[in-house]
Amino acid sequence: xPPLSSFKISxxxxxxxxxxxxxxxxxxxxxxxxxTPIIAIESGVVTALGWNQYGGWRIGISSFDGHRYYxxxxxxxxxxYAEGLEEGSVVTAGDVIGYMGHTGYSTKENVNNIEITHLxxxxxxxxxxxxxxxxxxxxxxxxxxxxxxxxxxxxxxxxEGTKEWVRTSGIVDPAVEEYEAGIPKEMRTPxxxxxxxxxxxxxQEPKTMQQMQQ
Numbered sequence: 611x612p613p614l615s616s617f618k619i620s621x622x623x624x625x626x627x628x629x630x631x632x633x634x635x636x637x638x639x640x641x642x643x644x645x646t647p648i649i650a651i652e653s654g655v656v657t658a659l660g661w662n663q664y665g666g667w668r669i670g671i672s673s674f675d676g677h678r679y680y681x682x683x684x685x686x687x688x689x690x691y692a693e694g695l696e697e698g699s700v701v702t703a704g705d706v707i708g709y710m711g712h713t714g715y716s717t718k719e720n721v722n723n724i725e726i727t728h729l730x731x732x733x734x735x736x737x738x739x740x741x742x743x744x745x746x747x748x749x750x751x752x753x754x755x756x757x758x759x760x761x762x763x764x765x766x767x768x769x770e771g772t773k774e775w776v777r778t779s780g781i782v783d784p785a786v787e788e789y790e791a792g793i794p795k796e797m798r799t800p801x802x803x804x805x806x807x808x809x810x811x812x813x814q815e816p817k818t819m820q821q822m823q824q
Contacts, residue, residue: 644686644727646710647766647775649703651680651733651759653783656699656707659691661720665730666713667691671701674789679734686711687722689773700790702783704764706775 650671657679658670665683667690672679685691686709695707712724733755735741735748766775 642710642727642729644709644711645773647692647706648682648685648708648710648729649764649766649777650701650705650707651703651731652678653703653786654678654680654701655789656695656697656701659695659697662714663717664714666715666724667708667711667720669695669708671707674785677736679736681730681732681734682708683730684712684714684724684728685709687713687720693772693774700786702781702786704777704779704781706766706777709773709775 652671652673654671654673656669657672658668658681660667662668662683665681667685667687668681668683669685669691670679670681689709690711690713691708692706695701701707710727710729712722712727713720715723731752733750733752735750737748740746741748765778767778768775
């Protein structure tokens with residue numbers, strides 16, 4: 611699934627990383643209107659959510675096997691995320707996860723410090739622990755992938771009377787069902803101790819975005 615719903619991409623801007631081409635060769639920013647829904651490219655678990663002084667309001671989603679990490683940044687001021695999204699949430703490919711904005715480049719939270727509204731997204735490959743952070747990180751050139759995904763969009767519809775958008779068609783992803791069933795257990799992503807998933811008893815399964823929206 612593409613990072614945006616079936617909205618037209620008006621401009622693609624290539625951004626060379628300041629850290630050099632070996633580590634993070636290219637990142638792409640997609641310019642479009644504030645509030646445009648952003649959808650999950652692959653099913654997975656939300657492992658990062660909140661403010662980053664460079665990326666603004668951002669989302670990090672890890673694949674169930676832990677080998678792929680998706681990064682979505684510069685989300686909307688005041689209302690960056692889909693309702694109910696939190697660390698530990700399980701998302702299915704095509705779910706609306708957030709909304710376009712131009713936050714970031716500020717140590718103060720919730721600041722629009724970027725002139726152009728755009729989505730910044732990246733894909734990191736992780737084959738062992740040493741590649742999660744540091745000089746061994748592997749970031750994929752996502753331009754060819756984005757062009758391919760643009761041909762396979764997931765439509766989204768506005769929820770009347772709210773700022774929310776939701777996908778218009780559901781899918782059953784066996785990977786989501788397997789994860790929720792705890793198979794395999796060693797691949798489960800730990801949930802933060804203070805998250806709602808752990809507040810009502812041990813062993814409770816993470817909620818999917820579709821369950822939260824019911």
